[in-house]
Each structure stands twice: as C-alpha cells, then as structure tokens.
Amino acid sequence: MLDLIAADLKPILTALALPPTSPILFGASALLLRRRWPRRSLAMLWLSLALMWLSACGVTALWLQDRVLQPPPALGADARERLQASARSADDIAIVVLGGGRHASLAALDGAGGLTEHALERLRHGVWLHRQTGWPLAYSGGVGWAQRDGPSEAAIASRIAREDFALPLRWTEDRSRDTRQNAAATVALLRAAGVRQIVLVTHASHMPRALRAFREAASDLPVTPAPVGPVVAEERAVLDLLPSATAARHVHLLLREWLGLWVGA
Incomplete structure (x- = not known):
C-alpha cells in the first residue's frame, strides 16, 4: 500500500522540485515574508527571478548536459x-x-x-x-x-x-x-x-x-x-542567453534526469 502511495506521489513531488514550479514557489514564499523580513524577502524575490531566467536559457541546458550529465556520444x-x-x-x-x-x-x-x-x-x-x-x-x-x-x-x-x-x-x-x-x-x-x-x-x-x-x-x-536528441547550441550564441520555451523544456528534463541519478531512480 505504501509503495502504491509513493508511486502516485512520485510525479507530483518531481514536478514540485523542478522548474518552473520550484522558482515560482520560492518567489511566492518571498512575497509572503515581505512584511516580517523585507530585505531578505526582496533578495529572495530577485533570486527567484534569476532562477526562473536561468531555468529557461539554452546556456543552462548546455551546461547541465555537457558538464553535469555528460552523456555518451552518438553511435557512429x-x-x-x-x-x-x-x-x-x-x-x-x-x-x-x-x-x-x-x-x-x-x-x-x-x-x-x-x-x-x-x-x-x-x-x-x-x-x-x-x-x-x-x-x-x-x-x-x-x-x-x-x-x-x-x-x-x-x-x-x-x-x-x-x-x-x-x-x-x-x-x-x-x-x-x-x-x-x-x-x-x-x-x-x-x-x-x-x-x-x-x-x-x-x-x-x-x-x-x-x-x-x-x-x-x-x-x-x-x-x-545510441543516444538521440542532444541539446545543441543556437547558431547565434546570444539566443542561448535568452529564455525560450524550448530551452525551458530542456532544462526541466535535464534536471529531472540529474535528480533521478542522485536519488538512484
């Protein structure tokens, strides 16, 4: 029974731990704390915005792929x-x-x-x-x-x-x-x-x-x-520094895989 409950919770907990949900929740907590700790909450809010930006950039996806996960090359x-x-x-x-x-x-x-x-x-x-x-x-x-x-x-x-x-x-x-x-x-x-x-x-x-x-x-x-579909850099490098839906998806998937490796899933 506990295994079934844990299995049902697995996709929910994963979604909560990854962007865009996690930076949004972090920013929301900053707003809730703004009266008690105005300076800290402002810093938290700026940090959440930075995390949201980075979690949707191609440069982040490339770093996660090439430096963190380091997948093997294609089967030539x-x-x-x-x-x-x-x-x-x-x-x-x-x-x-x-x-x-x-x-x-x-x-x-x-x-x-x-x-x-x-x-x-x-x-x-x-x-x-x-x-x-x-x-x-x-x-x-x-x-x-x-x-x-x-x-x-x-x-x-x-x-x-x-x-x-x-x-x-x-x-x-x-x-x-x-x-x-x-x-x-x-x-x-x-x-x-x-x-x-x-x-x-x-x-x-x-x-x-x-x-x-x-x-x-x-x-x-x-x-x-025999891997397929690696993240590749944009032809214009500046575009990898700007948020996009495609990059956000890549970052989400790469972080999910890193989390899976870390927890032994």
Whole structure:
C-alpha cells in the first residue's frame, strides 16, 4: 500500500522540485515574508527571478548536459561496424528503444493513442538503426506512474512501427512503469530470446540513468548506448542567453534526469 502511495506521489513531488514550479514557489514564499523580513524577502524575490531566467536559457541546458550529465556520444558508423563484426549473426544484437511517453488524450479520442514527440523521435531512430544494421528491434514501455488507464506505450509504438514505418517490432515489453522496470523486464525478455548484446536508444539526457539501470540488470550482456536528441547550441550564441520555451523544456528534463541519478531512480 505504501509503495502504491509513493508511486502516485512520485510525479507530483518531481514536478514540485523542478522548474518552473520550484522558482515560482520560492518567489511566492518571498512575497509572503515581505512584511516580517523585507530585505531578505526582496533578495529572495530577485533570486527567484534569476532562477526562473536561468531555468529557461539554452546556456543552462548546455551546461547541465555537457558538464553535469555528460552523456555518451552518438553511435557512429565505425562503432556500428565494430558491433556487427563482433556478432555471430544479426540476431545476436537487439536494438532497445525506451519509451518516452504517450498522449492519453489521443487514446481517449480514437482508442489507439499516440506517442509523445520524445517517444516518436526515439522510435524513429531505432527504426533507422535497424535499417542500417538489420538488428531486430524492441520497444519497452508500459503505463507510466503519471498516467492512468489505456493502452501501453509499447502497444502504441508497435502499431506506429507497423503502420507508419512498415516494420513490425520483434519484441514489446509493456508492463514497466519507469526506467528501472524497463531494464529489468527487457533484459529478461531478451536474455530468454538468446540476445547477446543490447544497443540502447533513448534521449541523450536520459542515457546516463538508463545506461546505469540496464548495465545493472544485464551484467552478463554488453550494453552499447545510441543516444538521440542532444541539446545543441543556437547558431547565434546570444539566443542561448535568452529564455525560450524550448530551452525551458530542456532544462526541466535535464534536471529531472540529474535528480533521478542522485536519488538512484
């Protein structure tokens, strides 16, 4: 019972700890304290404004990615060739695409549902890797902690892969709710199928945490990262110093991944 309550609270507590909610709450507390401690509250208010600005800037996202999380580089052609040379057959290696969210509103509308932009980008990269290498493709994703009922993300991805990319998935793992469950369930599935190596596809921001979970779950199987969607600098550097919706989203995701690494999620 306590585990279920903690699971339900997980997305709420995460949202409270991250921007934009945390700087807003900090600024609101400054306003509440302005009569008792006017100078301190003014300093707190200015600090909250600075935090809100920084949490929406590309330079912050780049620093978090390159200095804090330090994800591995993309899986290039040379690395793919080395993997192919080390395998006895194409079926020795499996491409594992990790879920990135589903659109519950679409599921309610048509009964089928859709993937978020993040999840679709991962699936597209997995399909591209399959067509470059011939390695079979797996998708891992159930119904996340922040979601309720409806089709699993893996079921939606399987339909999209078949209908939009003309590529049936070899394996789908549809019961996991977070990254650690992704790893445990998918590794068990692939190990039973005789897979000897895993190529892991997820976003660069998520890769350090996902790689840790998979390497812990697959101590006997090599896991090679194939990250997608890293944060890149603007062509005009000054734009990375100005707030934008895109940068705010990047900062939020990067901080969430750092928090997940820190708490061992």
